[in-house]
Amino acid sequence: MKKILVIEDEKLLREEITDILLFEGFEVLQAENGLEGEEMALAIKPDLILCDIMMPEVSGTQLLTRLREHEETKRIPFIFMSALAERKHLRNGMELGADDYITKPFTVQEVLQSIRTRLDKQQVNVLYLEEAIGKVRTEMLSRIDDLQKRAGLMSQSGELDHRTGFEDGSLLEALKSIESNHTLRNLEKLVNSELNKGGLSAEAERAFIKLRNEIRSRNNLVNNWTIFQMKFNQSYPGFVERLVKSYPSLTPQDITLASAITINLNTQQLAGLLNITPASVRKSRYRLKQKFALKEEEHLHAFLHTIHQQD
Numbered sequence: 067m068k069k070i071l072v073i074e075d076e077k078l079l080r081e082e083i084t085d086i087l088l089f090e091g092f093e094v095l096q097a098e099n100g101l102e103g104e105e106m107a108l109a110i111k112p113d114l115i116l117c118d119i120m121m122p123e124v125s126g127t128q129l130l131t132r133l134r135e136h137e138e139t140k141r142i143p144f145i146f147m148s149a150l151a152e153r154k155h156l157r158n159g160m161e162l163g164a165d166d167y168i169t170k171p172f173t174v175q176e177v178l179q180s181i182r183t184r185l186d187k188q189q190v191n192v193l194y195l196e197e198a199i200g201k202v203r204t205e206m207l208s209r210i211d212d213l214q215k216r217a218g219l220m221s222q223s224g225e226l227d228h229r230t231g232f233e234d235g236s237l238l239e240a241l242k243s244i245e246s247n248h249t250l251r252n253l254e255k256l257v258n259s260e261l262n263k264g265g266l267s268a269e270a271e272r273a274f275i276k277l278r279n280e281i282r283s284r285n286n287l288v289n290n291w292t293i294f295q296m297k298f299n300q301s302y303p304g305f306v307e308r309l310v311k312s313y314p315s316l317t318p319q320d321i322t323l324a325s326a327i328t329i330n331l332n333t334q335q336l337a338g339l340l341n342i343t344p345a346s347v348r349k350s351r352y353r354l355k356q357k358f359a360l361k362e363e364e365h366l367h368a369f370l371h372t373i374h375q376q377d
Contacts, residue, residue, distance in 0.1 A: 068185060069093045071112040073103035073129070074147065075121045079170075083116065086174055087181075100124025104132055107139050114143045114181060130162050141261070141271050143184040147172070254278055294339055298325045305374050312373070313357060320357065323350055328370045 070092050074080035080096055087094045095110060097103035101123035107115060115133075119126040126146055133139040146160075146167040160167065166180050257278045261271065299306060305328070306321055316324070319340060326336055336347045355366055 067091065067093045068114065069095065069110065069112040070181065071095045071097065071103065071106055071110070071115045071117075073097045073100065073115065073117040073121070073126070075099055075118060083177065086177065090178060092181075100126060100129040104129055107133055107142065108136060111138055112142060114145065114184060116145050116147060116177075116181070119146055119148050127158050127162060130164055134163055145180055145184065295322055295325065298329070302328070302374060308373055308376055309370075316357065319350070320354055323354060324366075324370055327351070327354075327366050328374055330367065 070087055072080055072083050072087070072094060074083065074096075075098055077098070080098065084094045084096055095106055095112065097106050100117075100121045103115070103117065104124060106112075107129075117126045117129060124132070130144055133142065133144070143165045144163070146164050147170060148167055149170045165184055168176050168180050257274050261274050261278075295306075302325070306325065309321065309324060310316060323336065323340065326339055331339065333344050333347050337344045340347070340350070342350070351366060355362075355364070358366075358369060360366070360369060
């Protein structure tokens with residue numbers, strides 16, 4: 067049930083609006099001035115605020131400014147109720163970030179339409195992102211499951227099966243899974259963008275945060291490095307062991323980068339694999355060459371290929 071906070075100093079009007087909203091199935095809370103409304107908004111975090119402009123203690127525009135300063139209330143949809151004589155204050159309120167306004171005297175339909183438009187807009191955004199995230203996650207998990215089945219990930223003794231190599235197309239599947247992971251990260255950016263825009267109700271904000279946490283969940287996402295390194299180790303058994311033995315100071319990212327360079331992944335693929343920018347890939351290549359004590363004219367791929375060919 068959506069919670070709506072009605073802030074209005076005229077008791078009869080406040081109670082009339084409350085009765086209308088209760089009849090329509092909303093949970094309604096009342097405040098008789100801006101100061102009381104601020105305290106209630108911070109305490110209960112309603113899904114929407116319906117507020118008069120001219121009130122004692124704290125005006126509607128002052129209240130809006132204060133609520134926009136708080137992280138927990140700055141995205142709550144805020145609708146002004148104004149008389150024609152309050153146009154100047156109304157313009158100021160809209161410039162401060164109010165979502166809508168209705169002019170007194172107003173009809174029941176005008177109030178409900180304004181409220182539902184704001185709430186429906188948020189719900190559409192949440193549902194769209196939920197569907198998009200669900201599709202990509204399902205596709206990615208399906209690819210990972212297929213990858214593990216085809217590779218014979220575990221033998222009956224629980225050991226890795228090294229019989230399957232890249233020649234059977236499993237590298238392509240691994241890279242597709244990485245691509246799905248990348249798509250989910252883009253969706254996470256979209257969710258964060260919606261959160262940063264403001265104007266979300268408390269319920270919508272909770273839904274977006276839940277989506278973001280779901281995207282990040284390790285139960286739903288397999289780390290790119292894990293997918294890639296699993297397949298690389300199956301195709302190039304012993305390479306990582308020889309590399310680490312010769313260069314024990316290498317980090318996990320160094321090892322994954324070296325493995326990927328060995329099979330000639332390009333800069334864009336490396337960026338997706340390591341979840342870094344192409345510029346960072348180039349810097350990482352340079353640091354890796356320093357760790358291997360290679361000269362500027364020496365090529366990483368050729369050097370790593372010699373390690374692969376060692377018995």
